[in-house]
Amino acid sequence: MDRVDHIVRRSRFFDAFFAVVGGLILVAVLIVLFVLIGDLFYRGFDRINWQFLTSFPSRFAERAGILSALVGSILVLIVTAVCSIPLGIAAGLYLEEYAPKNRLTALIEINISNLASVPSIIYGLMALGLFVYKLNLGQSILAAGLTLGLLVLPIVIVTTREAIRSVPQHIREAAFAVGATKWQVVRDHVLPYSSGGIMTGVIIALSRAIGETAPLVTIGALTFISFLPSPPLTPEPPFISFKWLMDPFAVLPIQMFNWISRPQEGFHVNAAAVGVVILIITLGMNAAAILIRWRFRRRIKW
C-alpha cells in the first residue's frame, strides 16, 4: 500500500490541475466574448447618434437609420409580451399548483421543455402556415408578435414553474391551515412571493425575443421600409387604434442582417451600430432582471 503522504500528494495534484484547467477555459471563453463585443462597439459605437436613431433606411449608408426597425421591434415585442406573459404564467401556475400529477401532465411537462429547444426557424415555418395564411394575418406586426410569443412561451412557463416551486410547501400549508382556498393561497402567497422570479423569467424571455431573426424572416419581415405603422393613438374618438397590428414591419436584427450583406463598407458600420443597439437593449433588460431578482431576494428569506 502507498504511504499516506503519496496519496495526499497525488490527490492534491489532481485538485490543483482541475482548478487551473477550469480557470483557463473560463478565461479563454471570456476573452473571445469580450473581443467580439469590443469589436462590435469599436466599429459601430461612433455611428450611433440622433440621426441614426431617427432616420429611415436609405440607399446612402451615412443617411440611413433604424427608426422603422426600432419602432417595429418595440411594437412586435409589445404584442409578444401581451400574449406570452399571461398565458405563460397561467400555464406555469396551473401545472405547478393545480394539475394532478399523472402521466398526462408528465408528458406535457416534457414537451414544454422540448418546445423550449425547438429551433426558432421551425416556429417561423409554423407561423407562416398558421398565422400568415390560415388565419390570414398577413406579414403583419400581429403575426410577428404571435410568432415570437409562441417561441418564448415555453421559457416563461418553465421559469414561472421554477419560481413557484421555490415557495416552500410549509408556507402553503400555513395558509391552508387557517382556511384559505387554493386560489387564495395562490393569489395571496404563491404569486406575490414568486413574482421576482417570474418577472426575471419574463424579461429574459423578452430579451431573447428581441434578438430573434429567423422566424421573422420566414413570415416576411421587410428589410427596407420607409414609413411607420399607423399610430396607436388617434385625434378622433375612440382615440385608440389597433390598425398598427396589421401593418408591415421591420425589426432590428433583420435590419442588421440586411446591411451586413451589402458590399459597401458604410453599411457594415451601420450593421455594427445596430448590433450595439440590440446588445445595449438586451443587456439592459438582463440587468433589470438581475436587479429585480436581487431586490426580491433581499425582502424574502425562507
Added chain:
Amino acid sequence: MVNSSIYPVKAEVKSLNFYYGQVHALKNINLQIPEKKVVALIGPSGCGKTTLLRCFNRMHDLYPGHTYSGEIVLHPDEVNVLSKDVDPIEVRMRISMVFQKPNPFPKSIYENVAYGLRVRGIRRRSILDEHVERALRSAALWDEVKDRLHSMAFNLSGGQQQRLCIARALAIDPELILFDEPTSALDPIATAKIEELTNELKKEVSIIIVTHNMQQAARISDYTAFMYMGELIEYDETGKIFTKPSKKLTEEYITGHFG
C-alpha cells in the same frame, strides 16, 4: 382504553384508519379529546402521531393518494370532519394548526395574524385590529410587538415567530388547536414560554400536541396518548401514563428502553 372520565368531549376519533397510498399508517384509532384540556401524542418516530394530528384538519387532503376511513366527530354539533360532505376549508376554520418550524408569511406581523380573518372576507379595520390585538395578547406577544405591528415577521426571533404563528392560529377563534412539535426548533427559554402559553390557552380552547419530548408531555398535558407503529397503545391521564402505565410497551417507551 376509552376513558369514561373524559367529559365534556370536544372531539371523538372513531375507528380511524389512514393510508398513504398502500401504507397503512393509522390502524383503527379510537380516542376522545376532552374539552379545554391538553392532549399529548407521544411515541417513537414514524408511529403516526403527526399523521393522526393532520387528520383533524384534513391536511392530508392537500396531497393525492391519501385516504381515510372512520370518523372524527366534533362536538357539540356532531360534525364528522372526515366526511366527504364536509368542506375541508370549513374544518380548518374551526380547527387551526401550529407547525413544527415557525412558518410566518413574509408579510408584516399584523398581516400574519389577520390572514385567517382576511380569507373569511373580513375587511373592516376595527374588527381586524381588535382580533389581531386579542390574538397577540393571548399568544403573549403583544407587549413585544405592539410598536412594530407593520414590520416584517422575519425580523422576530425564532421563539417570537412561533408565538406569532400561535397568534395566527388563535385569531380565527378555533375550537381546537393542533400543535405539531411546536418547540422542536426552539431553544429552552423559548420552549418554556410556549409551554407556559399552552397552560393559559387551555382555559379557552382544546389542544392536541404532538411531541417528541416526553418530559414536555408530562409537564403540559392532561391526557397522554402513546402510539406505536400506527396503533394507539394506551391513552390515559398523563399522571397515570407516566407513573403506572397499564401496558408493558408504554412502560418500556417512557423509561427509555426504545424510541
